[in-house]
Amino acid sequence: MEHFEMKELKGKTAGKALIFLLLFVLLFQGANALLLPKNYALTSDWPASSNTEGVYRLEKNSLDLLILGSSKAYTAFVPQILYDEYGMRAYNLGTDLQSPHMSYYWLREALKRQSPKIVVLETSMFFPVITDQPLNTSEAMMRKAMDPMRWSFNKLHALWEIYRLDKTQNWKSYVFPNLRFHERWKEWNEDDFTLSELRVHNELLGWSPLMEKSGIDDFRPIHVEPLAASANFAPYMEMYLDRITALCRERSITLVLVTTPDTGASAATHRSMENYAKSNSLHFLDLNEQECYEAMGYDFAEDNADFEHPNVSGAQKLSRRLGEYLYSEYPVQGGQGSAWENGRTYYSHILDEWSLRGKTVPEHYCEALEELACTVFLAMDKNWADTVTPSVQAFLTRLGAEPEKAFWAVLENGVPVSAGTEKEAYGSFRSGRSRYEISTTQPCSIALDGREQAKEGKGISIVIYDSLRRRLIDSVCLQNGVIR
Amino acid sequence: MGLAFYTLQMLSYLIDIASGKINAEKNLARYALYISFFPQILQGPIPRWSELAPQLFEGHEIREKNLREGLQLVLWGFFLKWMIADKAAILVNTVFDRFPSYQGVYVLIAGILYSLQLYTDFLACVTLSQGIAQLFGISLADNFRHPYFSRSIREFWRRWHISLSRWLKDYVYIPLGGSRRGTAQKYRNLLLTFLISGLWHGGGLKFLIWGMMHAIYQIAASVIYAPRNRLYLALQMPEDSLPRRILSTLGTCFWVMLAWIIFRANSLSQGMEMLRSLVTVWNPWVLFDGSLLQLGLPGKEWNVLLVSLAILFAVSVLQTRLRLRDWINQQHLMIRWPIYLLAIFAIYFMGTYGEGFRAQDFIYGAF
Numbered sequence: 142m143e144h145f146e147m148k149e150l151k152g153k154t155a156g157k158a159l160i161f162l163l164l165f166v167l168l169f170q171g172a173n174a175l176l177l178p179k180n181y182a183l184t185s186d187w188p189a190s191s192n193t194e195g196v197y198r199l200e201k202n203s204l205d206l207l208i209l210g211s212s213k214a215y216t217a218f219v220p221q222i223l224y225d226e227y228g229m230r231a232y233n234l235g236t237d238l239q240s241p242h243m244s245y246y247w248l249r250e251a252l253k254r255q256s257p258k259i260v261v262l263e264t265s266m267f268f269p270v271i272t273d274q275p276l277n278t279s280e281a282m283m284r285k286a287m288d289p290m291r292w293s294f295n296k297l298h299a300l301w302e303i304y305r306l307d308k309t310q311n312w313k314s315y316v317f318p319n320l321r322f323h324e325r326w327k328e329w330n331e332d333d334f335t336l337s338e339l340r341v342h343n344e345l346l347g348w349s350p351l352m353e354k355s356g357i358d359d360f361r362p363i364h365v366e367p368l369a370a371s372a373n374f375a376p377y378m379e380m381y382l383d384r385i386t387a388l389c390r391e392r393s394i395t396l397v398l399v400t401t402p403d404t405g406a407s408a409a410t411h412r413s414m415e416n417y418a419k420s421n422s423l424h425f426l427d428l429n430e431q432e433c434y435e436a437m438g439y440d441f442a443e444d445n446a447d448f449e450h451p452n453v454s455g456a457q458k459l460s461r462r463l464g465e466y467l468y469s470e471y472p473v474q475g476g477q478g479s480a481w482e483n484g485r486t487y488y489s490h491i492l493d494e495w496s497l498r499g500k501t502v503p504e505h506y507c508e509a510l511e512e513l514a515c516t517v518f519l520a521m522d523k524n525w526a527d528t529v530t531p532s533v534q535a536f537l538t539r540l541g542a543e544p545e546k547a548f549w550a551v552l553e554n555g556v557p558v559s560a561g562t563e564k565e566a567y568g569s570f571r572s573g574r575s576r577y578e579i580s581t582t583q584p585c586s587i588a589l590d591g592r593e594q595a596k597e598g599k600g601i602s603i604v605i606y607d608s609l610r611r612r613l614i615d616s617v618c619l620q621n622g623v624i625r
Numbered sequence: 626m627g628l629a630f631y632t633l634q635m636l637s638y639l640i641d642i643a644s645g646k647i648n649a650e651k652n653l654a655r656y657a658l659y660i661s662f663f664p665q666i667l668q669g670p671i672p673r674w675s676e677l678a679p680q681l682f683e684g685h686e687i688r689e690k691n692l693r694e695g696l697q698l699v700l701w702g703f704f705l706k707w708m709i710a711d712k713a714a715i716l717v718n719t720v721f722d723r724f725p726s727y728q729g730v731y732v733l734i735a736g737i738l739y740s741l742q743l744y745t746d747f748l749a750c751v752t753l754s755q756g757i758a759q760l761f762g763i764s765l766a767d768n769f770r771h772p773y774f775s776r777s778i779r780e781f782w783r784r785w786h787i788s789l790s791r792w793l794k795d796y797v798y799i800p801l802g803g804s805r806r807g808t809a810q811k812y813r814n815l816l817l818t819f820l821i822s823g824l825w826h827g828g829g830l831k832f833l834i835w836g837m838m839h840a841i842y843q844i845a846a847s848v849i850y851a852p853r854n855r856l857y858l859a860l861q862m863p864e865d866s867l868p869r870r871i872l873s874t875l876g877t878c879f880w881v882m883l884a885w886i887i888f889r890a891n892s893l894s895q896g897m898e899m900l901r902s903l904v905t906v907w908n909p910w911v912l913f914d915g916s917l918l919q920l921g922l923p924g925k926e927w928n929v930l931l932v933s934l935a936i937l938f939a940v941s942v943l944q945t946r947l948r949l950r951d952w953i954n955q956q957h958l959m960i961r962w963p964i965y966l967l968a969i970f971a972i973y974f975m976g977t978y979g980e981g982f983r984a985q986d987f988i989y990g991a992f
Contacts, residue, residue: 154689161962165969172970320979327925 176322179332180237180285181339184611186349187212189236189285195343196234196251197291204255205475206231206467208347209244210263210399216450217401218261219460220346221488224481227464229259229473233347238282240266241381242306246299248385250290252392258473259395260385261463264414265403265449267382269375275307277375283310288318306377331574331611342609344487346480351452352498352614356445357404362434363427365408371416372409379417386421395471398425401459402439404448426466428459437462453495490514494607494614503529503619507536510555510605515614516570517552518577518604520585520595528600528620537601547581553608571608589613598625629825630669633792635660638674640796647674655682664757668750670768670788677765685762694950698756700968705749707976708933713742715921715977721889724899727920729906732899734917736886740878741934743885744772747786771941773881776873778842781881789825793818808847816840831893838884929975 182188192215206229208218215235223231232255234247244262251257271279283303290296304312314321325333332339374382389396398418400406406429418425427433437458444455451459467473493513500506510517519540526534526544541560542548550560551570559568566579580586585602587595594613595602600620607614618625638660641647650656659678665671685691720727720735727735751768758765772785782790798818804811816837823836862869883900890896911917918924943949953961 157958161965164962165966168966168970172973176974314979319973323974323976323979326974327923 173318174336175329175333176319176325177288178285178322178325179336179339181332181342182345182349183339183342183609184332186351187237188215188347188349189282190289191339191343192234192236192347193247193286193289194340195347196232196247197254198343199232199255199480200478201254202256203230203478203480204232204251204257205229205473206259206261207248207251207255207257208233208235208261208263209239209248210235210261211239211266212237212349213265213401213403213449214239214261214263214399215347216349216351216446216452217263217456217459218463219348219456219488221348221481221484222457222460223464223467224475224478225485226461227468227473228475229464229467230475230478230481231346235263235347236282236286238266238270238278239286240276240278240283241378241385242276242299242302243278243283243286245381245384245388246290246295246302247286248388249295250293252388253293253295256392257394259397259467259471260389261397261399261467262382262385264398264400264410265405267374267378267414268372268405268410270405272375275376276303277378280307280310284315284321287315342487344484345491346484348456350456350491350495351446351450352495353446353452354443355447356441356443356452356455357448358442360402360404360441360445362402362431362439363406363408363411363429364431365411365415369408369412371412372407374413382417386423396423397467398423399463400425400427400429401451402429402434402441402445402455424470426463428462433462453491490609497605498615501624503622503624504532504536506603506617506619506624507533510552510603511536512555513605514554514609516606516608517550517555518579518587518589518594518606519548519550519552519601520579520581520587521548521601522581522583522585523547525601530622533601533619549579549581551577570606571611575608587616596625600625630671631660631666633671633789633825637671637792637796641674650674650678658682662758662763664754665765668747668754669786670751670754670766671792672765672788677763680763688762690954691759691762693954695756695759695761697950697953697965698752698759700756700965700972702749702753702756703972703976704933704968705745705752705937707972707978709930709937710742710746710749711977712922712926712930712933713738713745715926716917717742717889719920721891721895721899724890724895725902728899728902729908730911731908731916731920732886732902734912736882736899736903739889740773740882740885743889744769745937771945773878774874774941774945775877776870777846777877778839778880779846781877782839789822793822797821812840812844812847815843826888829893831887831890831896834893834896835884835888838887842880842884926977 178190179185180188180190182191206223208214208220208231212235215233218231218233220231220233223229234251236243236247239247241262244266248260266277269277271277274280276283287296287299287303290299300312300315303310303315311320386396388394398414400411400414406427411427411430414425414427417423428437428439439455439458444451444458446452446455493509494515497506497509497513500509519537521537521542523545525537525542525548529537537548540548540550540552540557542550543562546562547564548560548562549566550557551568552558553570559566562581564580564582566581567577569576575590578586578588578591583599584597585595586593587602587604589604589606594604594606594616596616596618598618598620600618602616602618604616605614606612638647642649650659655678658681659674662672662677662681717735717739720731721739724732748769751765755765755767766788768787770784770787772781775781775784798814801814801817802810803814819836819840820833821836822839823832823834826832826835857863857869862872886899887893887896890899918927922930940949943952953964956964
């Protein structure tokens with residue numbers, strides 16, 4: 142009897158221990174998810190997490206075209222354009238400073254579930270970029286690409302290669318990310334606690350739209366002289382390019398090497414890639430090369446967000462050029478894809494935001510506000526009517542503004558949800574997650590989450606916030622028929 | 626390597642045999658197990674044959690209570706090490722390693738934090754040892770009994786590193802004659818005992834001076850005992866009054882801290898300079914102008930450190946009134962488990978470990 146009771150007691154203890162262990166493992170998983178950096182397309186312009194995790198969520202064998210490369214690739218090529226205009230179901234699997242090592246292992250990973258007919262590989266990382274690192278990329282960028290990869294022999298192999306070639310990296314921290322990231326609790330923000338919301342949004346299929354226009358004015362596309370010297374590849378990069386070439390050949394995939402407009406490219410790098418392409422019977426499209434560049438109508442100052450990444454209009458031009466090239470060289474009979482069909486609305490939303498930034502006439506700007514799927518904040522003092530044109534006056538009157546009275550309003554998707562004539566107003570938006578404070582006393586103030594966002598000036602202050610993408614879209618001041 | 630602890634353990638075994646207190650163990654395997662019982666070999670506590678050997682040889686079943694209490698101790702050990710000792714070490718190392726850049730109040734803050742770092746670091750290691758031993762059903766003796774609650778240096782040494790203090794008392798101080806042969810002899814014995822204690826901690830002159838300081842503190846306390854008592858009575862502060870208890874506890878902590886500054890300094894001369902700067906450099910504003918946040922420990926880490934110290938204080942106070950592990954064990958699962966999980970994940974997220982930190986070896990492992 143006593144023996145039986147003892148046995149029962151031990152069984153009970155073991156059961157409790159097991160439940161505790163299960164609970165612990167569950168929480169441990171959650172804790173690790175909380176610790177890892179979040180680079181998702183919804184809230185970041187550098188969406189390595191979305192791009193890598195997203196490839197697992199694509200319908201099996203649904204890809205015609207896979208794009209690999211650095212941020213220059215994922216800011217340049219728009220899968221929606223390639224699908225809508227050229228019938229190719231494309232996915233952009235670029236990540237920040239993606240070295241050919243990472244491209245190779247991500248290609249292997251993608252090919253487990255997909256069988257694309259074409260792989261486009263952006264070439265900037267073949268040449269020295271991070272020269273003090275053995276794999277030509279920084280440890281942080283390597284982590285961005287490798288941490289989201291699911292555990293498999295492929296990942297182990299990739300990590301082994303990292304460890305073999307770069308002894309400064311801590312392989313243990315790839316297995317136990319807390320060793321690398323446990324300090325992140327100090328920078329936790331909304332993204333860290335809304336991971337499930339971030340993960341569902343990958344409508345742009347790897348493309349990241351940059352909204353700035355900050356390219357340099359005196360950019361010159363390259364002109365390759367017949368006797369131009371060639372540049373050296375960074376160490377190990379050619380080895381991985383050879384592996385990518387061999388893998389594509391083995392799977393009967395057409396590999397296309399592509400260079401985007403970039404101040405870092407030169408005739409020498411062009412010559413190297415051209416030589417490599419020729420000797421391996423590959424195709425090489427240099428969008429940086431003068432003839433091609435001019436044919437696209439590319440304007441580096443207008444079409445680039447900085448000295449190396451295209452903005453939305455630049456990406457449209459580059460995607461169309463790539464689409465035309467691929468369509469003429471390797472016509473692909475792609476079918477319908479739900480991911481691309483479903484992404485159209487989101488893509489259109491991005492284009493609306495881009496278009497708004499390009500408006501220079503107040504009337505057009507106000508018209509666009511009525512259509513925009515965003516949260517708009519307006520603030521103006523009692524003299525507002527003196528500073529605007531009649532059509533803008535009409536727009537503001539429709540919202541409830543009256544002459545000789547100060548006015549503020551909050552619009553959701555073009556519709557006023559809150560408005561008044563008080564000097565001070567405050568409230569919340571994004572279902573209570575964010576707060577605003579508005580002052581209609583000159584100079585008007587619009588503070589979102591405690592941060593002033595209104596542009597200085599004596600006109601009508603307008604702040605536009607994309608509540609879905611959690612970011613400020615624009616802040617302007619309408620004054621005397623001018624948008625400032 | 627833990628050689629210092631190992632050596633004292635061996636010596637106590639041999640002396641006890643020679644004095645007839647215990648019999649020599651004839652079984653080599655048993656002797657080897659006693660002398661190399663792994664949880665305590667690195668940093669003690671320094672066991673006696675009569676306390677540890679019977680537990681080692683009697684055999685133990687795996688029991689839930691032992692496993693639970695062992696893991697509780699391990700968790701507490703990690704808390705002490707990663708939430709307090711290694712966080713405090715960042716600031717302490719900055720001030721001590723970059724002296725004379727930091728003087729005055731910086732030295733005071735570093736001295737206070739080093740006192741806490743050393744305590745929690747050593748306590749962490751001993752607690753981990755106790756926890757691991759407990760998993761096997763073996764209870765190792767406590768090596769600390771809230772030493773910073775002591776009201777005198779003499780009491781401090783009854784609460785700090787208890788196994789070493791007992792060793793020195795039993796094998797050095799008492800054989801020298803202890804306090805039985807007059808005041809002068811007692812003072813001599815104290816000086817010799819603490820000289821040996823200093824030597825045991827390291828070869829540098831600073832350790833000798835540190836040991837001497839503790840001997841001198843006790844001699845001075847003995848010399849001024851009567852006039853000090855008269856002063857307290859004149860101030861209407863009897864022995865057990867709260868103000869006197871606070872004053873004597875803070876006073877003891879202060880003198881101990883001064884000695885720890887010498888102990889931690891990179892050399893004796895640096896230690897003396899640091900002590901001098903406490904009284905010659907006037908810079909109290911560094912407490913308020915954010916300067917303390919520039920010592921390698923950012924604001925959020927400071928918050929974690931201060932909250933952890935508050936937890937340590939609360940636990941220490943509770944431990945003086947009850948056995949906390951018993952209290953936890955009596956609680957319902959729905960209270961116990963959240964406590965465990967909260968502690969585990971607080972350490973997991975906010976502990977000082979991993980990349981970006983130079984892992985701190987256990988300080989007493991170096992002696």
